[in-house]
Amino acid sequence: MKKLIVLGILLIAMPILGQNQQKLTLDGAIKQALKNNLDIQISKVSYEQSQSDITGAKGIFDLNFTMKAEHSDTSRAPRTELDAPSEKQDLLTFSAQQLISTGAIMSLNFTNYKYETSADYQFSTLNPVYGANTRFRIEQPIFNGFGKKNVEYQINLNKKYSERSLEQLKDTVIRLLTDTESGYLDLLYSFQNLKVAQESLKLAKEQSEITRKKV
Structure with missing residues (x-):
């Protein structure tokens, strides 16, 4: 050398x-x-x-955002007078997910929806129907994958x-x-x-x- x-x-x-x-x-x-x-x-x-x-x-700890849009249009022959010949539904969901050092996954979902039917319900004046719901969830593994040592291996x-x-x-x-x-x-x-x-x-x-x- x-x-x-x-x-x-x-x-x-x-x-x-x-x-x-x-x-x-x-x-x-x-x-x-x-x-x-x-x-x-x-x-x-x-x-x-x-x-x-x-x-x-370290990217496993990144906060993940997702957005999902869904539309469904259902048509069928009514079996009774209360059955709707057609139904339409629209969903728009926003989600956030985060992994923490204990191995737990926290998630938050927020969903907006619209529901419309062709049925003539005399007792209901809301058509289409609008609404929203929120869901928060934590999933923590107890045995496999629990703890900072396993998560950050x-x-x-x-x-x-x-x-x-x-x-x-x-x-x-x-x-x-x-x-x-x-x-x-x-x-x-x-x-x-x-x-x-x-x-x-x-x-x-x-x-x-x-x-x-x-x-």
Whole structure:
């Protein structure tokens, strides 16, 4: 891994040193390593996905609203004078449902209705008939699914996965920073040694030229 880091820094440094426009600093090497490292990109995506999974699991506590409209039209042959040949009924229902941490489900229904008949009831003057009713209900499981631990099991499980993903991301970043810093120093020493070797070669050539002239 360290050799790959050194090679990567060298590939980055060569164009820069060749152009002689700017120096490759340690901060610059670290930024390039963080930007181009595939393991960090994968770990980051994994952590972000785990956060999305937590949000999705918490969706079980979202308040759900529904609306339902119904219409019925019934026609039949009357059997008695009181039977209506036709009946019409319209229903409009609004519902809200909420899960709470104990596992209970609370629901509230509000229904508006209209009932119309073709029967001629002399004793009734209301036709059509309008009305409304409201119903509130709580359903609490006693054995299976009771309690916060059971209800939030998937949420807590996703949190554990997210914590593990974050630790993996931190470990990957720390290893990369350590290897990059070590590789940068090795590369710096290599260039310094190269510079010393070039100076030694230059002095050796000069000394050789002086000796040749004396002979």
